[in-house]
Amino acid sequence: MxxxxxxxxxxxxxxxxxxxxxxxxxxxxxxxxxxxxxxxxxxxxxxxxxxxQSLAKKVTKVIGVIYAGKINANFNHPFFVDVVSSFKKTMGAEGYDLLFFSNEKFHKADENYLARCQHYNVDGCIIIGGDQVEPSVYDLDKSDIPCIGVDIQLEGKTSGYIMTDNEKVSSLAVEHFYLMGQREIGFIGGKENSLISEQRLEGFEKIMKTYGLSVNQNWIKFGDFFEDSGYQVMSEMLKEHEIPKALFAASDLMAMGAIKAIKDSGNSVQDFSIIGCDDITASRHIDPPLTTVKQDKEKIGKMAAYILNDLINKNLQHTAVKIEPELIVRESCGAAKKV
Missing domain, CATH: 1.10.260.40 (lambda repressor-like DNA-binding domains)
Structure with a gap:
């Protein structure tokens, strides 16, 4: 009892x-x-x-965590793990606990994040963007429950979102290739219809044109941000008659997959220049250590927490924040030569 x-x-x-x-x-x-x-x-x-008292004030000190979109390995991706860890630490210092919502019934009629958030009386939500986002996520965004999105654009009056400047991510990679004398550059994005892939591809094409470099559509491929897809895409490229000697992969994991494919094909990694994105821990320990465009995962998580806390406490209305990326140069640009 x-x-x-x-x-x-x-x-x-x-x-x-x-x-x-x-x-x-x-x-x-x-x-x-x-x-x-x-x-x-x-x-x-x-x-x-x-x-x-909490119910009377409608305050529970509980924050909902939603991994939006079709079920994938977002929970296991090092980037999101680090962002949520930073978010948790910061919100915890403010006295909040986190409640993770399942999306196992993806796109089913009874999948309703708003109703579930109201049931648990959460004070706010952090929504991690994915592919094929459920419509119910946007119902939640339009509600009076404060939400902060990471890699997903939220437009509600009590919502906000934060992400890395994805066009700048690609710009830093191509600029580095250009300064190192590379002119034939390929691109591997994540899911073709994902917001992040679209932004990084747009930035890639824009900066290529800025430097007068031609964009070879045969060298623009898409994976899913994970290692196996990078391996598969690079394996296919290596079978083509013309191969880009410089390659920007929109995630470190895909870049690692590409490096493995080069090695397994019998080619020398030193004949290629590879740049990834995220600066996950493993990127500095592979052979060769990976040049990458760093996303400031700790800052993103911390900033998301502060913005959401201010949205909850009515100190802030809808806001959107872009975080500056940073190029981390290591040895994976072996084929690059200064001009």
């Missing part, structure tokens, strides 16, 4: 108001009293869902 606040108070010899204050982390309760009440709650397995 589930214990009540009244029963906990009786066992501890305190008022129900005192138990409620302890649940809500009020500071005007003595340490000994707080310790005794918490021990009794633990002993009897009492787990409050929401305190009366």
């Amino acid at each position: 589930k214990m009540t606040i009244k029963e906990i108070a009786k066992l501890a010899g305190v008022s129900q108001a005192t138990v409620s204050k302890i649940i809500n982390n009020y500071e005007d309760v003595g340490a000994k009293t707080k310790k005794r009440v918490l021990e009794i709650m633990e002993e009897h397995g009492y787990r409050p869902s929401y305190s009366a």
Whole structure:
């Protein structure tokens, strides 16, 4: 039988108001009293869902976490793992807990993020962008529940979004190739219809034209941001008559897959110049260490937390933020030569 606040108070010899204050982390309760009440709650397995005061104020100090889009390996991608870790740390310091929502019923009629967020009475949500985003994500965006998007554009009055300047990502890569004497440059994007792929491809084509470089459509390929797709795309390129000697892959994992394909084909990696994107930890430990365009994962997570906190506390209305990327030069541009 589930214990009540009244029963906990009786066992501890305190008022129900005192138990409620302890649940809500009020500071005007003595340490000994707080310790005794918490021990009794633990002993009897009492787990409050929401305190009366929290419900009255509609404040639960709970943030929903949604990985939007068709089920893929987003939970395992190093970039998103690091962003969410930074977000969690910052929101935790503000007193919030995170509640992860499942999208196992992707695109089913009963998939309704807004209703579920209302059921759990979350104070706000962080939405991580993916491919083929469920329509219910945008219903949530239009609601009065504050949301912050990462790699997804949200337009609601109580929403905001943050992402790396993706056109600048491609610009830094192509500029480095150009300064190192490379003129024949290929591009491997993620999913062709994804927002991030579109922005990085747009930036790639724009900067190529800026430097008077021709864009070979046969050298523009798409994967899924993961290693296997980079391997497959590079393997296909290596079978063609004309092969780009410089290649920008829109993720480090795809760049690593491309490097492995070059090695497995019997070619020398030193004959190619490869640049990835993200600066995940593994990028500095592969052979050769990967030149990459760094996304500031810690800053993105921290900024997302601060923006969402301000949206929740009505200190901010809709806002969009772009984070500057940074080129990290390592040895994977072996074929590049200064001119």
